[in-house]
Amino acid sequence: MKLQAKINIFVIAILLLLAIPVAVSGYLIINDIVFELYHERYASKLKSMSYEIEEAYETLESAGIIELKAYQEGAKKSVLTKLRQYELEESVYLTVVDENFKVISADGPIDKQAPPEVIEVVEQTSAGEGWLKLAGVRYYAFFNQTKYWDWRLILLVDNNVLVSKQYEYLFQVSLISIVVFLVIYFISTSVAKTYSDRVSLIQGYLQKMAQGNHALRLPQTSMHDEISLISEEINDLIHQIELNTEEIESNKRNLEKRIAERTADLVKTQEYLKIFVSYAPGALAMFDRDMRYIVVSQRWLKDYRRIGADVIGMSHYEVFPDQPQRFKEVHKRALSGESIAVSEDSFARKDGSLQWIRWEVHPWYEKDGVIGGVIIFSEDITQIKLLEEEKISHLLQGKEIAEKANETKSRFLANMSHELRTPMHAILSFTNLARKRVDDEKAINFLEKIHTSGVRLTNMLNDLLDLSKLEAGKLVPDFREHDFIAVVKASIDEIHSLLKDKNISVRMEYDAALPSCFDKKLITQVIVNILSNAIKFSPENSSIDISIWNERIWETEMLVFSVTDQGIGIPRDELKDVFDSFVQSTKTRSDSGGTGLGLPISKEIIELHHGDIWAESPPRGKVVGTAFIFQIPLTRNCSGNNKP
Amino acid sequence: MSGVIYQKLLAVFLLCGLPSASVIAEFHDTKKILFINSYHAGYEWSDGIEKGLETGLKGKQVELEKFYMDTKRNREPEAIKTAAEMARQKIETLKPDIVITADDNAAKHVIAPHYKDSVIPFVFTGVNWDASVYGFPYANVTGMEEVSLIKSLMDNLSRYSRGNRKGLISIDAISGKRNVDNFEKELGYSFDKVYYVKTFDEWKQRYQDLQTQVDVLILENPKGITGWDNDKGKEFIEANTRIPTGTTHVWLAPYAAVTIAKIPEEQGMWAAETAMAILAGKTPSEIPIVKNQQGRLYLNLKLGNAIEVVFDYSMIKNAEIIK
Numbered sequence: 001m002k003l004q005a006k007i008n009i010f011v012i013a014i015l016l017l018l019a020i021p022v023a024v025s026g027y028l029i030i031n032d033i034v035f036e037l038y039h040e041r042y043a044s045k046l047k048s049m050s051y052e053i054e055e056a057y058e059t060l061e062s063a064g065i066i067e068l069k070a071y072q073e074g075a076k077k078s079v080l081t082k083l084r085q086y087e088l089e090e091s092v093y094l095t096v097v098d099e100n101f102k103v104i105s106a107d108g109p110i111d112k113q114a115p116p117e118v119i120e121v122v123e124q125t126s127a128g129e130g131w132l133k134l135a136g137v138r139y140y141a142f143f144n145q146t147k148y149w150d151w152r153l154i155l156l157v158d159n160n161v162l163v164s165k166q167y168e169y170l171f172q173v174s175l176i177s178i179v180v181f182l183v184i185y186f187i188s189t190s191v192a193k194t195y196s197d198r199v200s201l202i203q204g205y206l207q208k209m210a211q212g213n214h215a216l217r218l219p220q221t222s223m224h225d226e227i228s229l230i231s232e233e234i235n236d237l238i239h240q241i242e243l244n245t246e247e248i249e250s251n252k253r254n255l256e257k258r259i260a261e262r263t264a265d266l267v268k269t270q271e272y273l274k275i276f277v278s279y280a281p282g283a284l285a286m287f288d289r290d291m292r293y294i295v296v297s298q299r300w301l302k303d304y305r306r307i308g309a310d311v312i313g314m315s316h317y318e319v320f321p322d323q324p325q326r327f328k329e330v331h332k333r334a335l336s337g338e339s340i341a342v343s344e345d346s347f348a349r350k351d352g353s354l355q356w357i358r359w360e361v362h363p364w365y366e367k368d369g370v371i372g373g374v375i376i377f378s379e380d381i382t383q384i385k386l387l388e389e390e391k392i393s394h395l396l397q398g399k400e401i402a403e404k405a406n407e408t409k410s411r412f413l414a415n416m417s418h419e420l421r422t423p424m425h426a427i428l429s430f431t432n433l434a435r436k437r438v439d440d441e442k443a444i445n446f447l448e449k450i451h452t453s454g455v456r457l458t459n460m461l462n463d464l465l466d467l468s469k470l471e472a473g474k475l476v477p478d479f480r481e482h483d484f485i486a487v488v489k490a491s492i493d494e495i496h497s498l499l500k501d502k503n504i505s506v507r508m509e510y511d512a513a514l515p516s517c518f519d520k521k522l523i524t525q526v527i528v529n530i531l532s533n534a535i536k537f538s539p540e541n542s543s544i545d546i547s548i549w550n551e552r553i554w555e556t557e558m559l560v561f562s563v564t565d566q567g568i569g570i571p572r573d574e575l576k577d578v579f580d581s582f583v584q585s586t587k588t589r590s591d592s593g594g595t596g597l598g599l600p601i602s603k604e605i606i607e608l609h610h611g612d613i614w615a616e617s618p619p620r621g622k623v624v625g626t627a628f629i630f631q632i633p634l635t636r637n638c639s640g641n642n643k644p
Numbered sequence: 645m646s647g648v649i650y651q652k653l654l655a656v657f658l659l660c661g662l663p664s665a666s667v668i669a670e671f672h673d674t675k676k677i678l679f680i681n682s683y684h685a686g687y688e689w690s691d692g693i694e695k696g697l698e699t700g701l702k703g704k705q706v707e708l709e710k711f712y713m714d715t716k717r718n719r720e721p722e723a724i725k726t727a728a729e730m731a732r733q734k735i736e737t738l739k740p741d742i743v744i745t746a747d748d749n750a751a752k753h754v755i756a757p758h759y760k761d762s763v764i765p766f767v768f769t770g771v772n773w774d775a776s777v778y779g780f781p782y783a784n785v786t787g788m789e790e791v792s793l794i795k796s797l798m799d800n801l802s803r804y805s806r807g808n809r810k811g812l813i814s815i816d817a818i819s820g821k822r823n824v825d826n827f828e829k830e831l832g833y834s835f836d837k838v839y840y841v842k843t844f845d846e847w848k849q850r851y852q853d854l855q856t857q858v859d860v861l862i863l864e865n866p867k868g869i870t871g872w873d874n875d876k877g878k879e880f881i882e883a884n885t886r887i888p889t890g891t892t893h894v895w896l897a898p899y900a901a902v903t904i905a906k907i908p909e910e911q912g913m914w915a916a917e918t919a920m921a922i923l924a925g926k927t928p929s930e931i932p933i934v935k936n937q938q939g940r941l942y943l944n945l946k947l948g949n950a951i952e953v954v955f956d957y958s959m960i961k962n963a964e965i966i967k
Contacts, residue, residue: 056957063965065945070954078957 004196009469011188015181026173034166038121042142042155049083049153050146057148099150108156109134118568157169198227214242288373291316291331303380329481334361334374356385362391391571421461428454463597475520481639484514493525502540516559517638526602530563530628537567550634558633562629570617578615579603606630675706678740680731683716693746693769696912709738715749730754733922742922744915746770751778755785758805765922769911772851773826775933786928788914792892793939794827797904801860801888804953809836810856813850815868816840823864844871847881855886863891863900885950897966903942910938942966
């Protein structure tokens with residue numbers, strides 16, 4: 001059923017449902033209303049008439065002529081005339097009677113004397129109204145007695161008037177109800193039809209649009225209601241769909257163009273890839289899951305003696321039927337997702353020679369993450385291998401020669417030092433003796449210079465001897481547990497005279513006592529060497545800072561010793577070289593007077609203790625000076641493996 | 645009945661649907677009205693006009709300014725001239741939207757010499773008998789003339805008279821004679837017998853004569869009659885009246901059986917109504933000069949009884965009774 005028909009039925013049903021109670025209650029109410037209206041009207045008229053009489057009387061009274069009969073009669077006559085002029089409906093009659101019910105003014109069924117029916121009602125009914133019957137006609141009587149002149153006013157209303165008025169009102173109400181009913185019905189159906197037609201129109205348009213006719217637009221009306229809004233929204237939506245469709249078409253065309261471009265690019269790329277792989281300098285082959293060739297390089301075919309063969313699509317095992325089992329296993333592992341690389345591998349060629357290769361096997365994956373096959377890369381390193389073996393052989397020979405030469409040198413140095421020290425002792429001893437026996441100033445001076453040079457030469461020889469021993473590995477440290485702080489303090493005492501000469505103070509800070517295993521003599525040598533250098537390059541009246549602490553580096557607890565001076569410093573690029581033999585800083589070389597062996601010896605000693613030594617210039621957080629720092633493992637138990 | 649219902653419905657629709665354009669358009673701002681009284685505040689007649697004017701303008705969006713020329717107490721020509729000049733200055737200063745005048749002096753000395761056909765509209769009231777003596781109407785002037793209600797009085801008296809002969813007694817002075825002339829000239833009403841008297845005795849004599857010479861007697865203003873005595877006059881009349889007597893002067897009501905006096909409020913009410921019409925857009929020339937019509941009835945019952953007249957209840961009901 002259509003919407004409009006439903007609405008029509010609904011409206012009729014509602015109106016009918018309303019009409020029945022309205023009609024019934026309307027009838028009852030109208031009856032009451034008509035009676036009430038008549039009651040109000042005639043009771044009110046009767047009251048007005050009484051007022052007229054009262055007014056006339058009181059007017060004469062106030063004029064002082066109430067006693068004058070002529071004026072009374074004139075007034076009564078005037079009043080009666082006025083009462084007769086009252087507008088009364090047809091079949092409504094006014095009768096005025098005196099106290100004896102003698103008619104003064106009559107209209108209607110009463111003539112000269114009021115009949116008993118009237119007298120009975122008037123005298124016995126206190127309400128001022130009541131039903132009575134005269135000559136077969138039923139009347140409703142309204143009556144009252146005037147305040148002056150003892151008149152009674154009686155209004156008789158023919159019952160037929162009341163009934164006819166009831167019907168008249170009922171007819172009017174019914175007529176109005178029907179008109180209202182029809183108006184409501186026509187308005188409702190008209191409105192419903194309007195909306196139904198508009199909805200149908202929208203539906204029709206939508207069907208046409210659904211069939212693809214997007215050029216259609218819903219017609220707009222001047223009405224601004226929900227349907228108009230829906231129409232506007234639909235039109236907007238269609239417009240948007242059109243725009244979107246155009247955009248989609250445009251995007252589609254662009255996409256197709258791009259796909260074509262990309263496809264061409266891909267084909268080109270594949271070609272490039274084939275060419276690239278084909279001419280790759282390594283042996284390269286790509287296989288599917290069944291180990292069939294997909295792409296292969298020329299180098300592969302060359303390395304594996306298959307030049308000219310068309311292996312694409314063929315199984316690797318068809319191409320190489322005598323493939324060793326271990327390679328097949330490798331392929332399986334790679335197809336399971338494992339990447340395998342071997343830097344050196346060999347196998348015997350058919351001619352019995354050994355071929356060295358480096359190979360890698362990797363799985364490759366499809367877009368969905370599934371393994372698509374394997375890629376095998378191999379490189380023939382047979383030539384490289386042969387060259388390496390030859391080179392190693394030469395290096396080993398060189399090393400052996402060098403070691404022998406070094407050993408010879410160390411032995412020579414040790415022997416030479418020893419041989420030189422004996423005559424040097426003789427020179428120094430006899431120089432001392434000569435000084436004591438000679439009085440000549442000049443001779444003494446010469447002897448002292450010989451002695452000083454001899455001492456320096458002896459020191460140099462000692463250093464050389466130590467160094468050679470260390471390099472030759474002949475110096476065996478004597479690891480014992482010592483208090484490192486006490487060792488440092490003793491070392492300071494050893495160089496006390498040097499400090500005093502330049503008025504240099506030493507500031508020392510350290511952790512609590514740090515007992516450790518080290519060779520006291522060697523470590524003392526290192527500390528004295530570092531301190532001597534510091535004093536040597538510090539200006540007079542300056543200070544030297546010594547810091548000792550322990551520190552955990554990785555898993556090892558280290559004892560760290562640092563000496564910081566306020567000297568001229570060492571250029572940064574020379575910091576490493578100062579630990580090389582016979583090397584001195586360019587800044588200190590001219591006036592140091594050293595052999596250049598102290599720091600190399602210190603380095604050897606510290607390394608003998610499995611420690612490190614280095615220099616910082618300027619030290620961290622300072623602008624001048626140099627810091628020499630060494631660290632050795634802090635080992636408290638000197639037995640067994642606990643040695644540094 | 646149904647017709648009445650439909651008429652009521654129509655009226656309701658009209659009332660609801662048509663907001664009164666005339667009410668909306670009537671005034672957009674307060675209009676100024678200048679009232680120029682020829683006399684002074686406290687003078688009964690012109691006070692009545694003023695009262696009627698105020699009643700007629702009550703609730704209207706107007707501002708009423710009053711100016712009293714006071715020419716009743718200052719009758720000298722110079723005083724009147726000065727008062728007229730002051731009234732003119734008042735008009736020029738106030739620049740009213742309309743001017744309403746009361747009585748002859750304002751019309752004669754202010755409107756006529758200064759404002760003939762001017763832009764300011766004027767409404768005169770209380771001009772005795774004939775305003776044309778001042779050249780009215782002008783294009784900007786209209787008003788209400790003040791005439792005697794003699795005809796209405798005679799109509800009432802004739803109900804109680806035995807014949808149609810009409811007589812009148814008045815002072816032998818210009819004013820008295822002018823009134824009689826005006827009755828004839830303006831109202832077309834003539835008398836069968838007219839006596840002009842100068843003394844009280846002469847008046848009494850002529851009054852007695854007229855009791856037999858005419859059937860109805862009109863009393864004109866006796867003030868100015870030499871030897872006039874109110875009480876004696878009253879006694880004389882009560883003792884010597886045999887025919888219906890009447891007057892149009894309210895102060896003569898105790899001396900006549902029937903009095904129909906002019907009502908000054910009528911002049912004021914009409915002036916207010918006319919002024920509002922002019923302010924609403926009408927021109928004075930569209931509104932004709934009119935004459936007063938309303939009167940106040942006084943019945944002297946003593947005299948009525950003396951001449952054995954029983955007044956109609958309808959007259960008694962609407963009259964002021966003089967006992």
